[in-house]
Amino acid sequence: MQRYFVAPDRFEDDRVVLEGEDAHHLSRVLRAQPGDTCIVSDGVSKEALVAVVAASKERVETKVVEWLAMTSEPAVDVWIAQSLPKGDKMELVIQKGTEIGAARFIPFVSERTIVQLEPKKEAKRLERWRKIAKEAAEQAHRNRIPEIEAPVGWKELLKLAAAADASFLCYEKEDKQQLRKLIREVLDGRPDAAARILLIVGPEGGFTEAEAREAEAAGCRTVGLGKRILRTETAALVGLTCILYESGEMGGAT
Template identity: 60%
Template structure:
């Protein structure tokens, strides 16, 4: 069933209204008619199945049939901090990361990034990335749309690390024998957290992934000084967009999203 994210004021008691791009999609792509059903979510507190009662003039009106639980979110809210990659790779990271379960994306600038950052284009690019996150969240039946934050400097990123329970800094030099792996770092953190009487639910995690050229030793040192745990993702060197998705999938598995505890 098609899902649409709407503003809270588009819910009107026992009715919901689609407008703008959502209405055009419902009318032109889905060819909805009276009686057809879809899911509407405000991305915060309300989600429901609704049946179309009127569809015309760029507006779709629907009657709510029943409410749904908002249970499409992972137990661990994970922010993917991705160094700006070249081309449209950031779009891929956001699209697939949203499907896998990322709670937010924090693009940032790093020393070895290849792309030339242009702050004049940021607003348009941010709008594009946010649209991709919305469409991916609808396709994946997420209960919320992941936030796509404005591009940060490296200093801004390291300063923000203190707001997280765990920051995992993916560094290829930790991927060989003797390095700290992702699972090893998680197990050590879990023991420490449980020993302190805390639970895992709601664990705020930041996953930091470097650009095509990787991180510099100085960046790794500064990240560790800011509280990040330096981890490797195995013995193979992954592309930047692959690293983000592989590590995120591992976190979803470890949090019990793939079944079990």
């Protein structure tokens, strides 16, 4: 069933109003008629099955048929810190990472990042990334849209490690500490509480040894993702999937 995210103030008692692109999609693309149903969420605390009352290109008025439980989100919050990759790879990471279950995306610039930041384009780029996350969250029937942060520098990123319960830096030269084992250590130590895990993925050229040491000094643990070298966008998605599998979100052991 089609799902939409709306601002919390769009909920008014048992009425919900959709406007803008969502209203156009529901009324013109899906050609919704009075009585047709869809799911609407505020991405915070309210989600409902609603029925269309009146529809136009700019505005669709609906009425709540049934309030729904918000149970689709992982108990583990995974923050994907992705060094800005070339081309549209960041869009792929956000789209697929949202579908899998990431809670937050933090683009950053490291020493070997090739992409050059252009402040004039940042707002437009963020808008596009957030739209991609919204659409992916709707498609995956998530209860919330992941946060998409503005790009930060390497030093600023490392400060975020203190806010997470565990921080892992994917490092191709790490052959002793594998992600799976360390995830189990974190989760086994927090059996009754959700964990916030920061997963840091480098650019196409990987991290320098100096960056790996700086990350360790900031409280991160360098980890490997197996014997094969993964592309940057692949590493982010594999790491995310490993964490959610081990937490039981994908049928893994708990």
